[in-house]
Amino acid sequence: MSDKHDPYKVKDTGHEWDGIKELDNPPPRWWMIGMHISWITAVIYCILFPSIPLVNRSTEGLLAWTQVKKLEKEFAEVEAMRAPYDEKLLAMSPEDIMKNAELSNFVQGSARVLFGDNCAPCHGAGGAGGPDFPVLADDEWLYGGAVETIVETIADGREGMMPAHGTLLTKEELDDVVNYVVGLSQGKLHEKGRVVFMGESPGEAVCFGCHGEDAKGMPDMGAPNLADGIWRFSGTEEGIRHTITHGVNDGEDDMTRKAIMPAFAEKLSETQIKKLAVLVHQFGGGQ
Numbered sequence: 296m297s298d299k300h301d302p303y304k305v306k307d308t309g310h311e312w313d314g315i316k317e318l319d320n321p322p323p324r325w326w327m328i329g330m331h332i333s334w335i336t337a338v339i340y341c342i343l344f345p346s347i348p349l350v351n352r353s354t355e356g357l358l359a360w361t362q363v364k365k366l367e368k369e370f371a372e373v374e375a376m377r378a379p380y381d382e383k384l385l386a387m388s389p390e391d392i393m394k395n396a397e398l399s400n401f402v403q404g405s406a407r408v409l410f411g412d413n414c415a416p417c418h419g420a421g422g423a424g425g426p427d428f429p430v431l432a433d434d435e436w437l438y439g440g441a442v443e444t445i446v447e448t449i450a451d452g453r454e455g456m457m458p459a460h461g462t463l464l465t466k467e468e469l470d471d472v473v474n475y476v477v478g479l480s481q482g483k484l485h486e487k488g489r490v491v492f493m494g495e496s497p498g499e500a501v502c503f504g505c506h507g508e509d510a511k512g513m514p515d516m517g518a519p520n521l522a523d524g525i526w527r528f529s530g531t532e533e534g535i536r537h538t539i540t541h542g543v544n545d546g547e548d549d550m551t552r553k554a555i556m557p558a559f560a561e562k563l564s565e566t567q568i569k570k571l572a573v574l575v576h577q578f579g580g581g582q
């Protein structure tokens with residue numbers, strides 16, 4: 296038995312139960328060292344980092360470290376990595392960007408986030424479209440799929456306009472022109488409907504003036520191709536009848552189809568718009 300367990304050699308605390316004395320040994324050395332390291336560390340931490348709560352805030356600590364500052368520093372690092380790219384992009388046309396594989400890659404990566412935040416709520420993930428919102432990933436374009444045109448669309452917005460024809464046509468003329476449009480993508484020619492479409496019937500329809508004589512659309516008017524079986528709104532007879540009767544963005548008609556692409560020139564920078572145009576162009580349908 297070592298001395299520290301010998302009740303005759305060590306001071307006791309005076310407590311005794313049934314002949315067992317409580318000795319007054321100090322705690323083991325390793326334990327004391329551990330304890331001192333702990334409190335010294337705690338004091339150093341309190342001096343360096345925010346720690347002691349005050350009324351509205353806490354002590355700041357010598358290093359003035361905060362989570363927000365850490366995040367800002369990380370953002371700044373990403374910005375610094377991006378800056379040389381963004382500078383180059385600002386001076387380049389979207390066409391030149393697309394010719395440069397490295398830049399084009401960089402642009403697609405960073406534009407995907409922009410697209411998710413600003414465009415996907417309407418156009419769907421990856422530009423897959425949605426009810427009343429055009430698909431951006433196909434090669435059917437209302438306004439044209441050249442990258443410069445896409446820049447214009449994003450910056451200035453678009454608002455297609457087709458007058459409601461419900462009151463301009465007789466019931467029979469309406470039926471005929473609906474059948475004509477339905478037949479177009481099925482390779483069937485509805486002759487009486489074509490007469491209405493070409494404005495040669497008494498009713499006030501000049502469909503060809505916007506959609507073209509061959510009904511293949513006119514990008515300058517934002518008027519879609521009606522002959523390719525791809526439908527912006529609906530390709531059912533019912534849906535086509537609705538579009539022709541009530542028009543698109545015709546303020547006079549309560550049941551008109553609404554189609555407004557908001558302008559982003561004030562919300563996004565020139566470079567961001569350029570990036571988005573390159574991304575949309577490369578979704579698959581660029582011209």
Ligand code: HEC
Nearest residue numbers: 413414417435436437438439448453454455554555556571
């Ligand atoms: C509030 C819904 C909405 C948002 C947000 C939106 N768009 Fe659109 N976008 C539309 C609508 C509606 C049209 C069709 C306009 C029309 O029919 O005249 C359209 C049309 C377009 C077109 C023309 C397609 C064609 O066929 O010519 C492009 C390109 C486009 N959007 C890109 C974008 C991009 C890029 C963003 C994000 C910066 C975006 N849009 C955000 C609703 C939206």
Ligand code: HEC
Nearest residue numbers: 455456457500501502505517518526527528529538543554
């Ligand atoms: C003033 C020009 C204009 C005239 C006239 C016009 N349209 Fe349109 N039409 C448009 C535009 C623009 C759109 C697409 C609107 C949009 O998506 O923003 C459209 C859309 C349509 C659509 C929907 C296509 C789809 O993909 O869902 C149909 C169908 C259609 N027009 C048929 C007709 C017929 C039939 C006539 C004649 C009775 C006619 N339009 C007259 C401009 C016109």
